[in-house]
Amino acid sequence: MYLRNNITRLLQYRSCLTKFQELGFETIYSYNLGKHIGVSAEQIRKDFSKFNIRGNKKAGYNIEEIITAINKIFKKNSPQNVLLIGYGNLGQSLMKYKGFSGNMFHIKAVIDIDPSKHKRKTLIPVLSPEKAPEIIKKNGIKIGILAVPDVAAQEMCNLLIKAGIKGILNFSSLVLKAPEDIQINNINLGNELEAIFYHIQLKQKTN
Amino acid sequence: MYLRNNITRLLQYRSCLTKFQELGFETIYSYNLGKHIGVSAEQIRKDFSKFNIRGNKKAGYNIEEIITAINKIFKKNSPQNVLLIGYGNLGQSLMKYKGFSGNMFHIKAVIDIDPSKHKRKTLIPVLSPEKAPEIIKKNGIKIGILAVPDVAAQEMCNLLIKAGIKGILNFSSLVLKAPEDIQINNINLGNELEAIFYHIQLKQKTN
C-alpha cells in the first residue's frame, strides 16, 4: 500500500534504529526492521539501496552506518534555526515541544502580531512581524513554522518568503500560495481526525 | 506528483469550497478549484467522479452539492466524541484547538497518568487511565488522540484498543503495534520539519 513516501520512511528507520542501538544492537536485518515499522523487507532494501546504504550479505546492515548515512542525507550535522510564527495556543505548545526544541532544531524567535505577547528579554524572544526579516536574515533561517489563524496565514507566509524563508510548516487549514521553489508542508489536525473516521467506517463495512 | 491521497484531497476541497460559498459563489469549475488548491483540474474531476459527485457539462459543479456529498462520505451529520490521552504540553494545546473542539469533534474527556492533573468537575474532565474504558464504552468513543511521551505510548495504545477504540491519532514518534483493523494515523512534528529541510536542499541543488 501507498502509505508513506521514502523520505518519511527514512526518518522512521532512523528513529527505530536509534532505539535498537540504545538496546545494544549493532546490526539489523531488513526483515527485522521492517517488522518493527510495518514495512516489507524489500521496501527497506530498496530504500537503502536508493540512498546508497549498503549492507553485508548474510550479516545484515550495520546500525551505526545506517544512522550516519541518514543523518548525512538530512544534513544533520548542526542544529538548524527556525522561526515560529504565532504565539497563540498552538504556537506556545510548539515552542515547548521536545521534537522541535530538542537537539535538532532551535526556535530562534517567535513572531506574533499581538503587542501584549511581546517579550524581548526571554531566551526565545516574542517579537512583532516587522522584526521577522531582520531575524531571518541575521540567523540565516530557512524554515518557518506557521501557527497562526487562517485569516493571517497567507499574509505571514508572504512576509516570510519576502524575507528569504525557503520552507514552511503550515498548521493553518489554508492552502498557501507561494512560488514553486518554496517547500510547504501542511499539517491539518482536523483533517487527520476526519480521515481516521473515514478509514474506520471503511474497515467496518468491508468486514 | 504524489503529494496527497484522494481522501485528504476531498477534505481540502470541502475546506476551500466552504470559503467560496461564504463569498457568495454557487457553482465552480474543476479548473478554478484546482488552481486554488494546487491540483490539476483532471485530478479533481477524477476524484469527484470516483465518489460519484456529478457536475453539469458547461456549467460546472454546484458547490452546495459537493459539500453535502463530501460530508456524506465522511458521515458528518453529528459531531463525534473523541478521547484525548495526555494532558501535558501538547495535550492541553490540542484540547483548546479549534479544529478539534469546534463543531466537528468533541473531546469527551482527557486521560493522564499524573493524579495532580486530574479534574473531575470541569467541562472536559481530566481522569486517570483506569477510567478510560468506562468513558469509551459509555460514550461509544471510536477514536483516541494519543499525545503522551513515547515511553507511555504503546501501553496507552493497548489500553485504548482493549476498551474498544478503533482509530488512533498518534503524536508520539513511536510506530505503534496494533491489530490490522485498528486505524492509526501518525503525526510526527519533528519528522515533518526534517522533511522540509531535505526538500529545500534538493530544490537548491537542482537549481
Add this chain to the structure above:
DNA sequence: GCATTTATGTTAATATAATCACAATAAAAG
C-alpha cells in the same frame, strides 16, 4: 576448502496514481 545457508541487492512484474486526450453534452450565441 567445499557445501550449505541466508541475507542482500537488483531486475522484472505488478499495482496504483496522475496526466493526457478526447468524446459527450449542456449552455450560449447567432
Add this chain to the structure above:
DNA sequence: CTTTTATTGTGATTATATTAACATAAATGC
C-alpha cells in the same frame, strides 16, 4: 433551430511505487 463554445467524464497513456523473484555473495558448518 443550428452552430459554437466550454466544460465534464472517462478510457488510454504515462509515471511512480510496491512487491515478487532470484542471482549474488558473505558467513557458517563440516
